Amino acid sequence: MTEIVPVGAGPLEPAAVEPRRAGRPRSEGADRAIIEATLDLLADFGIAGTTIEGIAARAGVGKTTIYRRWKGLESLICDAVAELKGPLPTLPGTSIRDDLIALSEAAARGRESARNRxxxxxxIGEMARYPALDAQYRSSVIRPRRELLATALKNAIERGELRDDLDLDILAEIVSAPTLHWLLHNPDRSPTRRQLEQFVDGVLDGVGRGD
Amino acid sequence: MTEIVPVGAGPLEPAAVEPRRAGRPRSEGADRAIIEATLDLLADFGIAGTTIEGIAARAGVGKTTIYRRWKGLESLICDAVAELKGPLPTLPGTSIRDDLIALSEAAARGRESARNRxxxxxxIGEMARYPALDAQYRSSVIRPRRELLATALKNAIERGELRDDLDLDILAEIVSAPTLHWLLHNPDRSPTRRQLEQFVDGVLDGVGRGD
Structure with missing residues (x-):
């Protein structure tokens, strides 16, 4: 399969998770070139315009080199975008403020270049049209990050640092939304460390005068 | 022009704002069919797969009927997506809580159907690749909504309802992000009125125990 078929354009791809790499030992140079070529094409043409042929041409490798390393286009795209996000952060665990800043910095990481943003x-919007890719990305990238955030929030509730009258999904949305939304709506710049801190302090302390 | 050219695929379209409609009186039935056809194609194929030819075929009208009403594909797409959002809400002005709930409900409006979500x-992500469309959508749809929010926040600061130590952009991001982010990341369901209230109350009161 050299092209991903969106819903509405033809038959759906199954959402089964498949082993990612097989066969010969990897060549780091070729892998890097393939990942970078995939990100270049995604930035310029989106998922719809990213094909194995196009990636091979841009990376200067043969299609067989790609298929030796990745099961298919979904796996390659998923890996390339996951690489942007980098590894899961380690939570300091010293306070919910420290944990949330660490999570925000991790979310903003990999957005330093205009291409990556x-x-x-x-x-994140376009993948909704590609069920197999969507399922793979959600399970391998989004879910572990949400679980990490949920762990941080639960620990903070136990330590008495957070209100315990809001359900965990609402809490998670409120604390993570400013950074994530800012990243989506400001493709021209990354948030500063100061801005990330202001988001975290704003949601922890509240923006209202209250009482 | 019958196809929008993304950055990287060819020459850029100028971002000039053009008069939207010209010529003969409009036919409401044909307009409706054209808008719906545009939204159907955007949902299934994105901006890259939405063309004047495709819209004409799906709406059952001739291309000239479309060009009689819209200056080009950018204007038509912009109008179609703007229609999803509906008119600007009227702010109750009774409290910042009431204003923010009204703004959240307006943001969530038009997302009732899976197609529209x-x-x-x-x-919102894909338009970054289409400078003319991006500029037109930002000036005609996003900017008026941001200005309305800024007005609500300034009035609330004057009334002493909000902290005055956060700059307006940070405040605007914190109060609007949960609803907007939730809409982007949950293509399968609309937020309930209760959820919108929890977002607003969460950011106004803060989620931390504080002191």
Whole structure:
């Protein structure tokens, strides 16, 4: 399969998770070139315009080199976008403020270049049209990050740092939304450390005068 | 012009704002069919797969009927997505809580159908690749909504309802992000009124125990 078929354009791809790599030992140079070529094409043309042929041409490798390393286009795209996000952060665990800043910094990581910000802004919406890719990305990238956030919130509730009258989904949305939304709507710049801190302090302390 | 050319695929379209409609009186039935056809194609194929030819075929009208009403594909797509959002809400002005709930409900409006949620989730990221469309959508749809929010926040600061130590952009991001982010990341369901209230109350009161 050299092209991903969106819903509405033809038959759906199954959402089964498949082993990612097989066969010969990897060549780091070729892998890097293939990942970078995939990100370049995603930035310029989106998922719809990213094909194995196009990636091979841009990376200067043969299609067989790609298929030796990745099961298919979904796996390759998923890996390329996952690489932008980098590894899961380690939570300091010293306070919910420290944990949330660490999570925000991790979410903002990989957005330093305009290309990367563009890949992500487009990808997260467009992937809804590609069920197999959507399922793979959600399970391998989004879910572990949400679980990490949920763990941080539960620990903070136990330590008495957070209100315990809001359900966990609402809490998770409120604390993570400013950074994530800012990244989606500002494709021209990354948030500063100061801005991330203001988001975290704003949601922890509240923006109202209250009482 | 019958196809929008993304950055990287060819020459850029100028971002000039053009008069939207010209010529003969409009036919409401044909307009409706054209708008719906545009939204159908955007949901299934994104901006890259939405063409004047495709819209004409799906709406059952001739291309000239479309060009009689819209200056080009950018204007038509922009109008179609703007229609999803509906008119600007009227702010009650009774409290910042009431204003923010009114703004959240307006943001969530038009997302009742799965098709409409999909259009918006994809569109907002994908439009970054189309400078003319991006500029037109930002000036005609996003900017008036941001200005309305800024007005609500300034009035609330004057009334002493909000902290005055956060700059307006940070405040605006914190109060609007949960609803907007939730809409982008949950293409399968609309937020309930209760959820919108919890977002607003959460950011106004803060989620931390504080002191």
């Amino acid at each position: 563009k890949v992500y802004a487009c990808f | 999909k259009v918006y989730a994809c569109f």
